[in-house]
Amino acid sequence: MDRAQWDCESETIFALSSAVGRAGVAVIRISGPRAGRALAALSGAVPEPRRAVLRRLRDASGALLDQALVVWMPGPASFTGEDIAELHVHGGRAVVAGVLAALSAVPGLRPAEAGEFARRAFGNGRLDLTAVEGLADLIDAETEAQRRQALRQLEGETGAAFEALRGRVIEALALAEAGIDFADEDDVPASIGFELAGSLADLGARLRGTLADDRRGEMLRAGVEIVIAGPPNAGKSSLMNWLARREVAIVSEIPGTTRDALEVRLELAGVPVTVVDTAGVRETRDAVEAEGVRRARARAERADLVLWLEETGIGDGETARGRTVTERSGYWRVRTKADLAVAPPPPGELAISVVTGEGLEVLLARLEAWVAERVGSGSDTLITRLRHRTELQRALEAVERAAAADYARDPELVAEDLRAAATAIGRIVGRVDVEDVLDAIFAGFCIGK
Numbered sequence: 001m002d003r004a005q006w007d008c009e010s011e012t013i014f015a016l017s018s019a020v021g022r023a024g025v026a027v028i029r030i031s032g033p034r035a036g037r038a039l040a041a042l043s044g045a046v047p048e049p050r051r052a053v054l055r056r057l058r059d060a061s062g063a064l065l066d067q068a069l070v071v072w073m074p075g076p077a078s079f080t081g082e083d084i085a086e087l088h089v090h091g092g093r094a095v096v097a098g099v100l101a102a103l104s105a106v107p108g109l110r111p112a113e114a115g116e117f118a119r120r121a122f123g124n125g126r127l128d129l130t131a132v133e134g135l136a137d138l139i140d141a142e143t144e145a146q147r148r149q150a151l152r153q154l155e156g157e158t159g160a161a162f163e164a165l166r167g168r169v170i171e172a173l174a175l176a177e178a179g180i181d182f183a184d185e186d187d188v189p190a191s192i193g194f195e196l197a198g199s200l201a202d203l204g205a206r207l208r209g210t211l212a213d214d215r216r217g218e219m220l221r222a223g224v225e226i227v228i229a230g231p232p233n234a235g236k237s238s239l240m241n242w243l244a245r246r247e248v249a250i251v252s253e254i255p256g257t258t259r260d261a262l263e264v265r266l267e268l269a270g271v272p273v274t275v276v277d278t279a280g281v282r283e284t285r286d287a288v289e290a291e292g293v294r295r296a297r298a299r300a301e302r303a304d305l306v307l308w309l310e311e312t313g314i315g316d317g318e319t320a321r322g323r324t325v326t327e328r329s330g331y332w333r334v335r336t337k338a339d340l341a342v343a344p345p346p347p348g349e350l351a352i353s354v355v356t357g358e359g360l361e362v363l364l365a366r367l368e369a370w371v372a373e374r375v376g377s378g379s380d381t382l383i384t385r386l387r388h389r390t391e392l393q394r395a396l397e398a399v400e401r402a403a404a405a406d407y408a409r410d411p412e413l414v415a416e417d418l419r420a421a422a423t424a425i426g427r428i429v430g431r432v433d434v435e436d437v438l439d440a441i442f443a444g445f446c447i448g449k
């Protein structure tokens with residue numbers, strides 16, 4: 001047993017696991033071999049496992065700290081795999097501070113570092129790495145679809161799917177290794193090569209299929225950005241306010257009103273969406289407005305979807321459009337001030353009016369459909385992070401190399417590539433040498449998680 005492991009197992013950690021600040025209840029968690037002793041020190045005795053009991057908590061001098069609900073969850077069937085005690089105390093700052101101070105005074109206990117509970121859960125095999133990521137995502141989830149995706153990952157569904165892919169690589173590897181025994185004396189039997197080729201083709205198709213997800217899982221985690229852009233006075237801020245259902249942006253008849261990019265967060269189709277209102281795009285000598293225009297262009301270039309607004313019947317849009325973002329898949333032209341229009345909008349273009357309400361619900365419904373189509377519901381993609389994608393891409397490249405190699409002559413090379421593929425997928429779930437990614441993952445947690 002190495003030292004780090006020994007330290008980890010010998011130390012008992014504690015932290016406030018609920019949010020910091022006043023609350024009805026605050027949850028303090030203790031994990032490690034001395035959790036039971038600490039619980040007894042504060043509450044008098046260790047209660048029956050997994051049963052909430054009401055206890056008086058006292059410090060070492062016997063002074064009363066609080067009345068609390070305490071729960072004893074001995075390992076290994078606990079969140080961290082270690083002995084855990086939970087104290088559900090009244091959520092006042094002084095109560096929490098007093099209980100944490102009393103725990104600090106118990107010999108062998110120390111405050112937990114950020115993500116340390118989750119790290120122990122991983123170290124003790126209670127959660128694989130994708131489940132740990134799911135836990136972090138669940139804590140951060142703001143919307144329905146994000147919650148669904150995070151929970152799928154926390155519950156192990158994602159990890160199991162990656163494991164299944166890895167299992168197929170290992171089957172192919174076993175097949176490839178079977179041929180190595182023949183290679184010295186004889187030709188490798190054609191039947192092995194034939195079966196292997198089939199299995200590699202199938203594996204390649206599965207990996208390619210998993211990778212061809214339009215980054216939906218990553219988009220759901222990060223959210224989608226929709227930028228409202230267009231010439232001055234097109235009605236961009238008016239639409240922004242309607243979408244936000246409040247007066248986020250100043251609306252006026254003066255062109256060049258909006259300078260800074262303004263953001264609101266919405267939930268569309270269960271996905272977090274940031275809508276950005278930008279400065280009207282035009283040539284200007286005003287240095288501040290020019291900076292606003294520069295920012296507007298930059299935001300539009302990065303956006304997942306640009307709503308390019310122009311007044312109905314004014315211009316054909318071509319010149320203004322040429323000055324801003326290149327037309328691409330996420331680029332819709334919307335005609336504004338439909339109530340003032342003397343002629344209908346060009347065919348296929350949506351016309352809206354914030355005065356009469358015309359077209360607004362249609363636009364919103366289209367946005368919702370676009371988000372649903374582009375990002376999905378959080379229940380169909382495996383990859384939720386660049387880390388997953390990079391490793392899966394590596395696995396695919398190794399499988400493709402294996403498929404292209406001359407197996408009958410070089411079975412060792414094929415086996416080598418398949419081992420690399422298995423390692424790459426193993427890194428996703430944390431089966432193999434992941435020390436380098438662990439710090440990055442657990443650093444994303446707060447203390448008490």
Ligand SMILES: Nc1nc2c(ncn2[C@@H]2O[C@H](COP(=O)(O)OP(=O)(O)OP(=O)(O)O)[C@@H](O)[C@H]2O)c(=O)[nH]1
Pocket residue numbers: 231232233234235236237238239250251252253254255256257258259278279280281336337338339340352353354355356
């Ligand atoms: N009649 C009518 N007026 C509108 C409509 N939408 C906006 N306006 C008016 O058009 C003017 C400009 O609206 P804004 O929302 O400030 O336009 P903007 O595109 O944000 O303008 P800048 O920030 O200056 O680029 C204001 O006087 C609005 O009241 C509409 O649908 N119908």
Ligand SMILES: [K+]
Pocket residue numbers: 232233251252253254255256257258
């Ligand atoms: K304006």
Ligand SMILES: [Mg+2]
Pocket residue numbers: 236237238249250251257258277278279280
């Ligand atoms: Mg504006």
